[in-house]
Amino acid sequence: MNQPASAYFISEEKPEIIRTTLAVIVKNEPGVLGRVVGLFSARGYNIESLTVAETDHAKHTSRITIVTSGTSATLAQIKAQLNRIVPVKRVIDFHGDSDALSRELALIKVAGKGDDRVESLRLADAFKAKVLDAGLEHFTFELTGSSKKLDDFISMMKPLGLVEVSRTGVATIRRGKGKV
Amino acid sequence: MSSSKNKSANDKLIGTEISGAEIIVNALREQGVDTIFGYPGGAVLPIYDALYQQDYITHVLVRHEQGASHMAEGYARSTGKCGTVLVTSGPGVTNAITGIVDALLDSIPMVVLCGQVPTHLIGTDAFQEADTTGLTRSAAKHNYLVKSVDDLEGIIHEAYHIATTGRPGPVVIDIPKDVQFGKTIFKGKNSYKDFEYDPITEPYMPAIKMAIDLLAKAKKPVIYTGGGIINAGKEASEALREFVKITNFPITSTLMGLGAYPASGKNWLGMLGMHGSYEANLTMHDCDVMLCIGARFDDRVTGRLDAFSPNSKKIHIDIEPSSINKNVQVDIGIVADAGIATKALVEEWKNHKGKRPNLEPWWNEINGWRARNSFGYKNSDDIIIPQFAIERLYELTKDRETYITTEVGLHQMWAAQHYHFEEPNRWMTSGGLGTMGYGLPAAVGVQKAHPDALVIDIAGDASVQMTMQEISCAIQYNLPVKIFIMNNEWMGMVRQWQQLLHGERYSHSYSHSLPDFVKMAEAFGCLGLRIDKPSELDAKIKEMIDYDGPVIVDCRVSKIENCFPMIPSGKAHNDMLMPDDLGDIGSVITDAGKKLV
Numbered sequence: 080m081n082q083p084a085s086a087y088f089i090s091e092e093k094p095e096i097i098r099t100t101l102a103v104i105v106k107n108e109p110g111v112l113g114r115v116v117g118l119f120s121a122r123g124y125n126i127e128s129l130t131v132a133e134t135d136h137a138k139h140t141s142r143i144t145i146v147t148s149g150t151s152a153t154l155a156q157i158k159a160q161l162n163r164i165v166p167v168k169r170v171i172d173f174h175g176d177s178d179a180l181s182r183e184l185a186l187i188k189v190a191g192k193g194d195d196r197v198e199s200l201r202l203a204d205a206f207k208a209k210v211l212d213a214g215l216e217h218f219t220f221e222l223t224g225s226s227k228k229l230d231d232f233i234s235m236m237k238p239l240g241l242v243e244v245s246r247t248g249v250a251t252i253r254r255g256k257g258k259v
Numbered sequence: 260m261s262s263s264k265n266k267s268a269n270d271k272l273i274g275t276e277i278s279g280a281e282i283i284v285n286a287l288r289e290q291g292v293d294t295i296f297g298y299p300g301g302a303v304l305p306i307y308d309a310l311y312q313q314d315y316i317t318h319v320l321v322r323h324e325q326g327a328s329h330m331a332e333g334y335a336r337s338t339g340k341c342g343t344v345l346v347t348s349g350p351g352v353t354n355a356i357t358g359i360v361d362a363l364l365d366s367i368p369m370v371v372l373c374g375q376v377p378t379h380l381i382g383t384d385a386f387q388e389a390d391t392t393g394l395t396r397s398a399a400k401h402n403y404l405v406k407s408v409d410d411l412e413g414i415i416h417e418a419y420h421i422a423t424t425g426r427p428g429p430v431v432i433d434i435p436k437d438v439q440f441g442k443t444i445f446k447g448k449n450s451y452k453d454f455e456y457d458p459i460t461e462p463y464m465p466a467i468k469m470a471i472d473l474l475a476k477a478k479k480p481v482i483y484t485g486g487g488i489i490n491a492g493k494e495a496s497e498a499l500r501e502f503v504k505i506t507n508f509p510i511t512s513t514l515m516g517l518g519a520y521p522a523s524g525k526n527w528l529g530m531l532g533m534h535g536s537y538e539a540n541l542t543m544h545d546c547d548v549m550l551c552i553g554a555r556f557d558d559r560v561t562g563r564l565d566a567f568s569p570n571s572k573k574i575h576i577d578i579e580p581s582s583i584n585k586n587v588q589v590d591i592g593i594v595a596d597a598g599i600a601t602k603a604l605v606e607e608w609k610n611h612k613g614k615r616p617n618l619e620p621w622w623n624e625i626n627g628w629r630a631r632n633s634f635g636y637k638n639s640d641d642i643i644i645p646q647f648a649i650e651r652l653y654e655l656t657k658d659r660e661t662y663i664t665t666e667v668g669l670h671q672m673w674a675a676q677h678y679h680f681e682e683p684n685r686w687m688t689s690g691g692l693g694t695m696g697y698g699l700p701a702a703v704g705v706q707k708a709h710p711d712a713l714v715i716d717i718a719g720d721a722s723v724q725m726t727m728q729e730i731s732c733a734i735q736y737n738l739p740v741k742i743f744i745m746n747n748e749w750m751g752m753v754r755q756w757q758q759l760l761h762g763e764r765y766s767h768s769y770s771h772s773l774p775d776f777v778k779m780a781e782a783f784g785c786l787g788l789r790i791d792k793p794s795e796l797d798a799k800i801k802e803m804i805d806y807d808g809p810v811i812v813d814c815r816v817s818k819i820e821n822c823f824p825m826i827p828s829g830k831a832h833n834d835m836l837m838p839d840d841l842g843d844i845g846s847v848i849t850d851a852g853k854k855l856v
C-alpha cells in the first residue's frame with residue numbers, strides 16, 4: 080500500500096514518482112492563479128510548468144495547465160486539494176491518457192559564426208523550427224512540439240552558441256471531437 | 260428574533276438605493292445573524308454607523324480581535340450556526356487571523372468582515388493597509404475583495420453559503436471604505452440563490468451497501484467519529500446513537516467529536532489518540548473493520564502511520580473529498596454529509612439480511628483493556644491532583660446545562676479525559692491548531708449564545724494569559740463565564756515533553772511572574788477565588804457556580820503531574836506509555852521520535 084510519510088514515520092523507501100499534466104478550469108477572477116500556485120507551495124507540491132490564459136471570455140473561464148509530479152497518492156491529493164478551491168470548476172488529469180495532445184512553444188536564440196551557424200540552421204530545419212529573426216551572427220528560432228522535442232533541440236544548440244531560451248509551458252487537449 | 264420579522268422589514272428596502280454599509284447590515288439580518296463580535300477602526304466606521312442605527316443585530320465589543328474570532332467560534336460551535344466577525348483593516352485583520360486559522364482547521368463556519376483602505380489607495384502602503392486577501396488566502400476557506408458596491412450583496416450571501424456548506428470554515432470579505440459608502444439598489448436575499456459552490460451531501464448508495472456488507476461480517480469492528488458528526492447537527496448524533504445501538508459496535512472519537520455519542524453509553528471507549536484511552540487505541544489497533552465518520556486521520560490520532568491499525572479494512576465517510584486517502588489509504592471512501600450517511604447506514608443495516616458474527620469475544624477482549632483503567636491516577640489529601648479537580652467539576656455541574664471550553668495543554672487533555680460529555684455542542688476546544696488563548700473568548704461567545712447556561716473555561720495558567728483581557732468584555736455584557744484555571748505554575752505540556760524528550764532540561768517553560776489571579780479578577784471587576792486544598796474544592800466550585808457573574812478561579816494544582824496514557828511520537832497505538840511505565844521513560848522514545856512534533 081502506498082501510504083504517504085507522516086510526521087510520525089520517516090520513510091526510507093522511495094515510492095515511484097509519476098509526472099502528469101493537469102488542466103484546471105477556473106472562474107477567471109482576481110487572485111485565482113495565486114490560490115492555485117499558493118496551494119502548491121503551501122503543501123509542498125512540485126510545479127514543473129504552468130500556463131494560464133482566459134479560454135472563454137463570455138463564461139469567465141480560464142484554463143491553467145500544470146505539469147507536476149509526485150507519487151500516485153500525492154497526485155490524488157493535489158487533484159482533491161485543487162477541487163477545494165472555490166473558483167476551481169474542474170480538474171482534468173491527462174496521466175496515461177493516450178489521446179492527450181501536448182504542445183509547447185519555445186523561442187531560442189543562438190549566436191555563432193561559421194560551421195556552428197550552419198549546423199544550427201541545419202538542425203533547425205530538421206526539427207522544423209522557424210527562423211523568426213536572423214542576423215549575420217545569430218538566429219532566433221521558433222519551435223513547437225512536445226516538451227521532450229524542445230529539450231532535445233535546446234541541448235543540441237548548447238555547443239553551437241545558445242544564448243537565450245523562452246518557453247511557454249505545456250498546453251494539452253484531448254484528441255477527437257469531444258470536449259473534456 | 261424571528262426570521263419572518265426580519266424578512267418583512269427588509270422587504271420594504273428591496274428596490275431602493277442604500278449604502279454599502281446598510282447593505283451589509285441588512286444582508287446579515289436576512290442571514291439570521293443576531294450577534295457580531297467586533298472592534299471598530301477607521302476602515303469600518305461606515306459599518307459601525309449602520310449598526311448604530313438598527314437594533315436587530317447585537318454587537319459585542321471585544322478587547323483584541325483574536326478574541327472576536329474565538330468568540331465567533333464558540334458561538335458557532337455551541338449553536339451550529341455561523342459566527343460573524345467585524346474588524347478594521349491592517350492590525351484588525353492580522354489580530355483576527357489566529358482565530359480564522361483555528362476555525363479553518365476545526366471546520367467552524369464563520370464570516371469575517373474586514374474594512375480595507377479605499378479602492379484607490381490599495382497598493383500604495385496606505386495607513387493601516389494590509390494585503391488581507393493575500394494574508395488570509397491560506398488562512399480561510401475562501402476570501403473576497405469587494406471591488407464594487409454592486410457586488411457586495413451577492414458576495415455576502417455567497418460567503419455565508421460557502422462558510423456553512425461542505426466542510427464548514429471561515430470566509431473573509433475585505434471591504435474597502437469607499438465600497439461601504441457607495442450606493443446601489445438593494446435586491447434582497449431571494450435574488451441570490453444559485454451558487455456555483457455546491458458540495459456533495461448525499462452518499463453514493465452502492466458504497467453504503469458495500470460498507471454495510473463489510474461491517475456485517477466484521478468480527479472486530481470499531482466506529483471512530485470526529486467533529487464532522489457534531490457539525491452535521493443533532494440529527495447526525497442521533498443517527499450515530501441509533502447505529503451503535505443496533506450494531507452493538509464499540510465507539511471512540513477524536514477530541515473534536517466528544518459528546519456525539521454519550522460518555523455514559525455502554526459502547527463508549529473514551530477518546531482515542533495521543534492522550535486517548537488504552538482501550539480506544541488498542542481497539543483501533545486490533546480491529547478488523549474500521550468505520551470512520553467525520554474525522555480526518557490526524558497525526559494526533561493515528562500515531563505512527565505504517566503501524567496504524569494494520570489489519571483492518573477501513574471505511575471513511577467525509578464531506579470533504581480531499582480528506583479521503585490523505586493520510587491513510589482506505590478501502591471504501593464515501594463523500595457525504597455525516598448525518599445523511601449515518602442515517603443511510605442505519606437503514607441499510609436494518610435491511611441487511613444474513614448471519615452476523617458474535618461480537619462477544621471482541622467485547623471480552625475490549626473489557627480486558629478497559630480493566631487497565633488507563634485514566635486512573637493517584638489522588639492526594641494535601642495537593643489538588645488536576646484530574647481530581649476536573650472530576651469534581653464534572654460531578655458538580657453534570658446536572659446543569661453546562662458548556663465546557665478549554666485552553667491548550669495538559670488541562671485540556673484532562674478535561675477531555677475526565678469531563679464526560681453526554682450531548683453534542685457542549686465541548687469547545689482548539690483541536691487542529693491547538694491555540695492557547697482560545698478558551699476564554701470562546702466561553703464568552705458560548706455564553707452570549709446561551710445566556711442562562713453554565714459556561715466554564717477549563718484553563719491553564721500560561722494559556723489564559725494570552726487572551727485574559729476578554730474577561731472585561733464578559734463583564735461589560737453580563738456574561739457570567741467561569742474561568743477555572745488549573746494553575747500548575749508551568750506550561751505543563753511543554754514541561755512534560757521536556758521531561759520525557761529533552762533530558763529534564765526545562766528551557767523557558769516555567770510560568771514566571773504569574774499575576775495574582777484573584778486580585779486580577781477583582782481589578783477587572785469580577786469575583787476571584789482561590790482553591791489550595793482538595794478539601795476546599797467542592798465548596799469553592801459551588802461558590803463559583805452560584806455567583807451571578809464572571810468568576811476567575813485560581814485552582815492551585817500539583818506542579819508535577821503528567822498526562823497519561825501517552826503515545827509518544829514515533830510510536831504506534833499498541834505502544835502506549837502508561838503512568839506505571841514511568842521508570843524508564845528516557846528509553847521509550849526513539850531518536851527519530853524526538854524530532855517529531
Ligand SMILES: Cc1ncc(C[n+]2csc(CCOP(=O)(O)OP(=O)(O)O)c2C)c(N)n1
Pocket residue numbers: 666667668669670671693694695696718719720721722723745747749750751752753
Ligand atoms: C499560541 C500557542 N503558543 C504555544 C503553544 C505551545 N504549547 C502547547 S501547550 C503549552 C503550555 C500550556 O501551558 P498551560 O496553559 O499552563 O497549560 P498546562 O499544560 O500547564 O495545563 C504550550 C506553550 C500553543 N499551543 N499555542
